[in-house]
Amino acid sequence: MSQLAADYKAINLSQGFPNFPVDERLKNLVAQWSKKEIHQYLPMAGFPPLLEKIATLTQNSYGRKVNPRTDILITAGATEGIFATIQALVEPKEEVIILDPSYDCYETPILLCNAIPKRINLNTDFSPNWELIGATMNSKTKMIIINNPHNPTGKTWSENDFVQLEKLLELYPKVLVLSDEVYEYITFENKHISIHHSEKLRDRSISVSSFGKSFHITGWKIGYLIAPEHLMIEIKKVHQFLVFSVNSIAQYAINDYMDLVQVSELGNFYQQKRDLFRNLMQNSKFELLPCEGSYFQIASYAAISDETDLDFTKRLVTEFGVATIPLSPFYADGKQTQCIRFCFAKEDNTLIEATNRLLKL
Numbered sequence: 274m275s276q277l278a279a280d281y282k283a284i285n286l287s288q289g290f291p292n293f294p295v296d297e298r299l300k301n302l303v304a305q306w307s308k309k310e311i312h313q314y315l316p317m318a319g320f321p322p323l324l325e326k327i328a329t330l331t332q333n334s335y336g337r338k339v340n341p342r343t344d345i346l347i348t349a350g351a352t353e354g355i356f357a358t359i360q361a362l363v364e365p366k367e368e369v370i371i372l373d374p375s376y377d378c379y380e381t382p383i384l385l386c387n388a389i390p391k392r393i394n395l396n397t398d399f400s401p402n403w404e405l406i407g408a409t410m411n412s413k414t415k416m417i418i419i420n421n422p423h424n425p426t427g428k429t430w431s432e433n434d435f436v437q438l439e440k441l442l443e444l445y446p447k448v449l450v451l452s453d454e455v456y457e458y459i460t461f462e463n464k465h466i467s468i469h470h471s472e473k474l475r476d477r478s479i480s481v482s483s484f485g486k487s488f489h490i491t492g493w494k495i496g497y498l499i500a501p502e503h504l505m506i507e508i509k510k511v512h513q514f515l516v517f518s519v520n521s522i523a524q525y526a527i528n529d530y531m532d533l534v535q536v537s538e539l540g541n542f543y544q545q546k547r548d549l550f551r552n553l554m555q556n557s558k559f560e561l562l563p564c565e566g567s568y569f570q571i572a573s574y575a576a577i578s579d580e581t582d583l584d585f586t587k588r589l590v591t592e593f594g595v596a597t598i599p600l601s602p603f604y605a606d607g608k609q610t611q612c613i614r615f616c617f618a619k620e621d622n623t624l625i626e627a628t629n630r631l632l633k634l
């Protein structure tokens with residue numbers, strides 16, 4: 274879709290990345306550090322002061338004390354963290370539960386382990402379907418992947434969802450939780466509930482974070498995992514041979530930048546964008562679904578067209594000059610919901626211009 278947007282010079286609300294400038298202070302830190310002699314390999318797990326800072330952030334955000342020397346791994350984006358985790362912990366023929374619609378980087382690492390992805394649908398409001406999840410879990414289940422706040426729907430998990438997960442996993446003591454929380458600091462009315470809040474689950478969970486999302490630097494491909502030492506030892510064995518260690522300049526710059534910014538302000542920043550986009554779309558024929566977190570807004574076009582979501586999104590680019598993402602590719606069975614995804618991590622002017630075009634539908 275980004276390619277199609279470029280071909281047609283359309284406004285790109287499809288792929289999830291910010292189009293506004295990155296903080297000058299962060300860019301200056303990169304410039305300053307790149308002039309120093311910090312261009313060689315860092316320790317495999319990451320730059321030690323950065324690991325300390327992540328441990329402090331985890332304590333401040335979630336009240337959980339983690340050991341920076343054993344429980345944190347800097348990764349080449351959340352994507353590498355997810356791949357390394359699955360490769361390290363999932364064995365052939367084991368099953369891994371994925372909740373659809375789901376982001377695209379979970380299934381392939383499972384298949385590459387000769388393991389079995391069990392993709393099941395969320396409820397129609399995109400909350401977890403506990404009956405179905407319970408019915409799918411069995412003695413072969415090794416892991417459940419959860420994503421909260423959720424890409425593509427912007428749904429967040431409630432306290433009750435975590436209670437349900439805790440209850441279910443009491444019956445399956447060996448099942449691990451891979452908790453993709455890359456949008457952890459982008460929540461709106463409700464505060465983010467992390468897997469780290471769950472005393473029952475956190476010692477068998479791996480959380481995934483991304484500086485790409487939290488510092489508006491998706492192109493840097495840098496993030497981190499947190500997991501208990503016995504799991505992290507295994508994950509590090511894969512990380513060692515995937516990348517060994519992650520970009521040194523980025524780690525030095527981010528380590529300093531973490532003293533300058535409050536990630537807790539990110540929610541307000543994106544809430545203004547969400548509210549602007551929703552207000553601008555109020556008089557359109559799209560029906561906007563609730564958006565509780567992430568920088569994605571789902572909308573139904575059922576009142577506009579009967580086309581498949583792929584045909585509809587292609588027509589939005591070619592005829593109306595706005596690129597969005599169809600929802601069906603996020604489902605194993607290509608389910609048609611007549612919904613599309615907008616990314617609102619964009620300059621206000623971009624959102625205004627895009628909605629002007631969408632109002633013509």
Ligand code: PMP
Binds near residue numbers: 494
């Ligand atoms: N998980 C989700 C839910 C995402 O939206 C993204 C961003 N595309 C990723 C993982 C990957 O993040 P990164 O760019 O840090 O690899």
Ligand code: GLN
Binds near residue numbers: 289
């Ligand atoms: N996660 C981003 C999205 O959902 C994009 C990353 C990618 O294009 N692979 O749009």
